[in-house]
Amino acid sequence: MGTPELISPRSPRVTAARRLAKRAFRSKEHRFLAEGPQAVREAVAHRGEDGQPALVELFTTPEAAERYADLLDAAREAGARVLYAPDDVVADLSDTVTPQGLLGVCRFLDAPFEDVLKAGPRLVAVLSNVRDPGNAGTVLRCADAAGADAVILTDASVDLYNPKAVRASVGSLFHLPVAVGVPVEQAVQGLRDTGVRILAADGAGDSDLDDELDAGTMSGPTAWIFGNEAWGLPEETRALADAVVRVPIHGKAESLNLATAAAVCLYASARAQRVRP
Amino acid sequence: MGTPELISPRSPRVTAARRLAKRAFRSKEHRFLAEGPQAVREAVAHRGEDGQPALVELFTTPEAAERYADLLDAAREAGARVLYAPDDVVADLSDTVTPQGLLGVCRFLDAPFEDVLKAGPRLVAVLSNVRDPGNAGTVLRCADAAGADAVILTDASVDLYNPKAVRASVGSLFHLPVAVGVPVEQAVQGLRDTGVRILAADGAGDSDLDDELDAGTMSGPTAWIFGNEAWGLPEETRALADAVVRVPIHGKAESLNLATAAAVCLYASARAQRVRP
Numbered sequence: 001m002g003t004p005e006l007i008s009p010r011s012p013r014v015t016a017a018r019r020l021a022k023r024a025f026r027s028k029e030h031r032f033l034a035e036g037p038q039a040v041r042e043a044v045a046h047r048g049e050d051g052q053p054a055l056v057e058l059f060t061t062p063e064a065a066e067r068y069a070d071l072l073d074a075a076r077e078a079g080a081r082v083l084y085a086p087d088d089v090v091a092d093l094s095d096t097v098t099p100q101g102l103l104g105v106c107r108f109l110d111a112p113f114e115d116v117l118k119a120g121p122r123l124v125a126v127l128s129n130v131r132d133p134g135n136a137g138t139v140l141r142c143a144d145a146a147g148a149d150a151v152i153l154t155d156a157s158v159d160l161y162n163p164k165a166v167r168a169s170v171g172s173l174f175h176l177p178v179a180v181g182v183p184v185e186q187a188v189q190g191l192r193d194t195g196v197r198i199l200a201a202d203g204a205g206d207s208d209l210d211d212e213l214d215a216g217t218m219s220g221p222t223a224w225i226f227g228n229e230a231w232g233l234p235e236e237t238r239a240l241a242d243a244v245v246r247v248p249i250h251g252k253a254e255s256l257n258l259a260t261a262a263a264v265c266l267y268a269s270a271r272a273q274r275v276r277p
Numbered sequence: 278m279g280t281p282e283l284i285s286p287r288s289p290r291v292t293a294a295r296r297l298a299k300r301a302f303r304s305k306e307h308r309f310l311a312e313g314p315q316a317v318r319e320a321v322a323h324r325g326e327d328g329q330p331a332l333v334e335l336f337t338t339p340e341a342a343e344r345y346a347d348l349l350d351a352a353r354e355a356g357a358r359v360l361y362a363p364d365d366v367v368a369d370l371s372d373t374v375t376p377q378g379l380l381g382v383c384r385f386l387d388a389p390f391e392d393v394l395k396a397g398p399r400l401v402a403v404l405s406n407v408r409d410p411g412n413a414g415t416v417l418r419c420a421d422a423a424g425a426d427a428v429i430l431t432d433a434s435v436d437l438y439n440p441k442a443v444r445a446s447v448g449s450l451f452h453l454p455v456a457v458g459v460p461v462e463q464a465v466q467g468l469r470d471t472g473v474r475i476l477a478a479d480g481a482g483d484s485d486l487d488d489e490l491d492a493g494t495m496s497g498p499t500a501w502i503f504g505n506e507a508w509g510l511p512e513e514t515r516a517l518a519d520a521v522v523r524v525p526i527h528g529k530a531e532s533l534n535l536a537t538a539a540a541v542c543l544y545a546s547a548r549a550q551r552v553r554p
Contacts, residue, residue: 030283147527205517211547250424250547252452256540260419263537264544270527271487 032058034159064101095163111177121149137168144172146266218272309438334382341378373438388454398426414445423447423543482523495549
């Protein structure tokens with residue numbers, strides 16, 4: 001196909017993509033950036049409710065275009081616009097220090113909370129006041145791995161489409177429904193009304209995971225509320241839950257970090273829901 | 278007590294402390310840096326085999342000295358040298374962007390591998406080729422929380438005393454014996470000889486955690502080998518284990534990250550060892 005023409009760094013397409021580094025512009029455009037071949041592949045494969053792929057536009061360096069020729073074909077087939085860009089333009093749009101030459105502009109993917117409820121979820125992670133995008137992405141990845149049916153980011157949480165959250169989710173953002181901007185009270189009420197038991201994960205919980213597992217109370221539909229990485233869950237949020245549960249600390253550590261605690265809780269639920277007593 | 282005299286930025290004490298940012302100097306001096314009031318408190322309380330506290334020297338800003346007066350007293354009582362330093366000296370020695378005005382110089386804490394074995398450990402985490410200091414520290418924290426009796430860093434792993442590892446361990450470095458620089462074959466052989474079952478954690482494992490739990494094979498003394506964050510465990514390390522076990526992936530995620538996978542594995546063992554069938 002010869003040498004492709006490279007887009008100018010001053011092109012309106014580049015300017016528009018660059019602005020997506022900011023939450024305000026993401027929210028306005030309902031678009032976000034996904035970096036690297038793995039995320040772009042997910043964005044091509046993902047279909048929204050309207051049957052449209054998540055990927056809208058793909059910036060590629062000439063080198064990446066050669067290496068990922070199949071992916072470019074798939075992107076074009078899915079209707080995405082493929083733009084060849086100089087290395088420094090892709091690097092500039094990228095949030096990482098070692099960009100892989102591919103950068104996708106994607107449609108927002110989040111699901112309406114009502115749809116999450118209608119699907120009758122059995123395992124849900126609710127992130128309340130989680131502020132670090134890397135943590136949010138990692139918990140999303142854990143929820144996906146543990147087989148959660150949905151993730152909910154409450155209105156006071158970090159932006160799901162923050163580049164660091166997208167990257168830390170390692171594709172999981174594209175795998176399961178995520179509802180965003182739901183007030184925690186509304187999340188709890190909606191889930192409870194569909195028969196989901198609400199557990200607040202907190203180091204000062206009344207019971208620990210082992211108590212719950214021993215009592216057999218974790219085999220039904222369950223939503224876990226995980227709080228802020230530094231200060232946990234405030235009293236008013238803990239009060240919304242059916243139980244406040246801590247991960248048992250068998251040694252001398254004061255606590256676990258958010259992502260590892262969430263992994264332990266979600267996997268405890270996954271096992272409790274699969275084992276018949 | 279009046280205004281304390283501040284140490285000069287060119288003092289040999291400051292120069293010696295600054296050099297501890299480098300692994301080569303840490304290894305030579307058998308000293309490392311621990312930042313912030315929590316770590317310093319642990320370093321004061323920790324006693325080595327010779328009964329000596331881990332803390333040797335404490336740099337403090339005048340402001341931190343006022344805020345943590347009790348801690349300075351405890352440090353002095355434990356025999357540590359307390360040095361008042363200008364804010365910028367402590368900031369310069371610090372690895373964090375928001376130093377808390379306290380920086381301790383500590384003795385190495387690691388335990389001889391033979392001592393780990395002699396204690397008859399029931400739960401051990403072996404880190405093989407783990408290269409990211411934050412990951413190593415986080416796994417150490419998880420191991421502590423899950424009640425592990427020891428952690429082993431194999432000879433190809435990151436330095437336990439890297440400031441990022443120390444910080445990510447959130448004090449756990451001071452809580453349980455850590456043996457460093459042990460070749461993985463020797464670690465496996467030694468543990469096996471004391472009756473510990475060796476499990477290699479790997480996404481391509483033959484069995485998954487649920488299989489092991491269902492089979493009741495996890496209630497005895499167990500050591501988990503965790504591999505490199507990017508490429509996992511090489512075939513020759515997997516071959517050393519009694520079983521290669523994966524965390525079950527119930528959703529569409531490809532994998533978990535190292536720390537969350539380690540948390541799930543270690544907590545599964547902790548529970549299996551505590552529950553009587």
